[in-house]
Amino acid sequence: MQRRLLIPALAIASPLAFAAPAAAQGTLNLYCSVQIEWCQAIATNFTRDTGIRVNMTQRGSGESLAAIRAESQNPRGDVWFGGTGDPHLAAAEENLSQAYESANNAALHPWALTQWNQSGRRAIGVYAGAVGFGYNSELLARKNIAPPTCWADLVDPRFRGEIQVANPNSSGTAYVIIATLVQLMGEEQAFDYMRRLHPNVNSYARSGTGPIKAVARGETGVSLSFVHDAVTERNAGFPVAYSTPCEGTGYEIGSMSIIRGARNLAQARRFYDWALTEPAQRLGFEAGGQLQQPSNRAAPLPPNAPDLGQIRLIEYDFAKYGRAAERRRLIERWDREVGSLPR
Numbered sequence: 001m002q003r004r005l006l007i008p009a010l011a012i013a014s015p016l017a018f019a020a021p022a023a024a025q026g027t028l029n030l031y032c033s034v035q036i037e038w039c040q041a042i043a044t045n046f047t048r049d050t051g052i053r054v055n056m057t058q059r060g061s062g063e064s065l066a067a068i069r070a071e072s073q074n075p076r077g078d079v080w081f082g083g084t085g086d087p088h089l090a091a092a093e094e095n096l097s098q099a100y101e102s103a104n105n106a107a108l109h110p111w112a113l114t115q116w117n118q119s120g121r122r123a124i125g126v127y128a129g130a131v132g133f134g135y136n137s138e139l140l141a142r143k144n145i146a147p148p149t150c151w152a153d154l155v156d157p158r159f160r161g162e163i164q165v166a167n168p169n170s171s172g173t174a175y176v177i178i179a180t181l182v183q184l185m186g187e188e189q190a191f192d193y194m195r196r197l198h199p200n201v202n203s204y205a206r207s208g209t210g211p212i213k214a215v216a217r218g219e220t221g222v223s224l225s226f227v228h229d230a231v232t233e234r235n236a237g238f239p240v241a242y243s244t245p246c247e248g249t250g251y252e253i254g255s256m257s258i259i260r261g262a263r264n265l266a267q268a269r270r271f272y273d274w275a276l277t278e279p280a281q282r283l284g285f286e287a288g289g290q291l292q293q294p295s296n297r298a299a300p301l302p303p304n305a306p307d308l309g310q311i312r313l314i315e316y317d318f319a320k321y322g323r324a325a326e327r328r329r330l331i332e333r334w335d336r337e338v339g340s341l342p343r
Contacts, residue, residue, distance in 0.1 A: 025051035033083025037288030061172030078262040084172030088255035089322025092122035097257035104276040112295035127292035132244040134230035162221035164211035173208025180250030228291035
């Protein structure tokens with residue numbers, strides 16, 4: 001089936017409402033934690049396919065989890081789509097989401113179903129991507145700075161003030177980075193590493209994609225990012241390259257959850273089923289050039305997308321680091337020992 005993407009001109013409005021056909025089939029309130037172009041594309045195409053009107057709010061996964069917690073006694077959202085899997089697991093543990101089994105589960109990669117099982121069938125994987133280093137090749141060349149290839153490189157004095165990473169209080173990407181370092185190094189060594197990294201960090205951005213966009217604009221030399229976002233910027237014509245850490249790295253399982261107490265449960269389940277199909281999972285690349293690995297086995301890996309099979313990945317413990325208490329403890333420790341350090 002041929003699909004045309006209708007992307008509204010005002011891409012930054014939030015929440016966004018998409019007009020439904022005349023024969024309306026109800027409403028869905030969607031919390032979306034992927035890039036705005038992707039959020040708009042799934043909302044527009046879902047409305048076209050089903051007649052269900054979508055009210056969409058786009059924000060990072062940390063902010064979405066905070067909103068769902070705050071609204072738990074009177075939920076305003078129906079489905080939470082995208083964002084790193086750890087906060088989805090935390091939501092499941094806190095009974096903020098509800099179990100659902102889609103008929104389309106059989107079409108998914110095993111890692112997507114592992115997420116579903118570990119969450120008590122409350123969160124399912126929709127894409128995957130690895131953590132790495134994005135860098136502006138032209139900017140580093142002008143400054144005669146060799147690009148990083150290992151975690152150990154980032155604490156070198158040559159990167160003083162050249163690195164940007166997100167803030168874990170608002171960004172799921174940043175939390176995955178913290179959990180990755182803890183699993184690679186052990187907790188004490190990981191926090192010592194982050195304290196030594198701090199002088200080289202010029203900013204802790206609000207969103208996980210903020211640092212790689214700053215790299216693309218030449219505002220910073222290096223970012224800690226998901227490497228598919230680096231390729232997206234390179235494909236857009238910016239002088240961006242990436243590397244993955246020689247010691248090994250963590251990865252995300254971007255997830256989807258139905259919010260407990262959803263007012264539009266039938267529409268939420270219909271969206272959930274739809275979002276797991278092969279055509280729906282092509283939309284991230286078709287709408288905005290997003291390059292994550294889709295969870296539907298029939299959905300092809302986008303052109304030039306990083307191949308997770310070629311990256312040294314750690315045995316990321318999603319069950320442990322997705323627990324709400326562990327997530328809260330590590331972020332609070334980061335606030336005390338890293339985020340509060342003088343600039």
